[in-house]
Amino acid sequence: MTFAPMIISLPVSDRATSYRFYRDGLGLDAEGELADDGFPEPLQFVVNDGLRLMLIPTGGFGWVIGRHEIAARGISECVLSLSVAAPADVDAITERARAAGGEVVTEPATQPWGYAALFADPDGHLWMVSATPE
Structure with a gap:
């Protein structure tokens, strides 16, 4: 079985800061319709044809993962x-x-x-x- 695209989701504290980092720092292109804040929603970057990186505000990420906790800054799980x-x-x-x-x-x-x-x-x-x- 194959999945395309695969999406990796990361919690972020500030959409604008994260958007600029992934655009300017890694040179990734965002895709999607612009939200009221001027950034795509959902905020996804194309890594390659089969992989997207989705950045979810911390509060929304907590809602997605349910009863699990978001790792504290400085605690790396991957x-x-x-x-x-x-x-x-x-x-x-x-x-x-x-x-x-x-x-x-x-x-x-x-x-x-x-x-x-x-x-x-x-x-x-x-x-x-x-x-x-x-």
């Missing part, structure tokens, strides 16, 4: 990973993320699995960007 072609791409995306308000957790460097960096978005969600050696 790392979202982006694979890129070359170390220069790792450097460029890391700098764009930093400039857009992200926190670089691990500066770009050679790791056992390739050249990688780790950064957090404005809500603390962790992203790894890596280029694997050929």
Whole structure:
């Protein structure tokens, strides 16, 4: 069975801040009709043909997940990973993320699995960007 598109949903505290981070920091395109605040609703970004990233305000996210709790900032339950072609791409995306308000957790460097960096978005969600050696 296949699912297309797959949607990853993340809780966010501020739609405008998150919108700018994912647009400017990761270069993702948002899709959907604009809401009263000027941002698409639902706020979804196209990662690729089969994957969307949906950003849900924290209160709405709590409603969606029911009796479960949203992890506190600094408590990470997953790392979202982006694979890129070359170390220069790792450097460029890391700098764009930093400039857009992200926190670089691990500066770009050679790791056992390739050249990688780790950064957090404005809500603390962790992203790894890596280029694997050929």
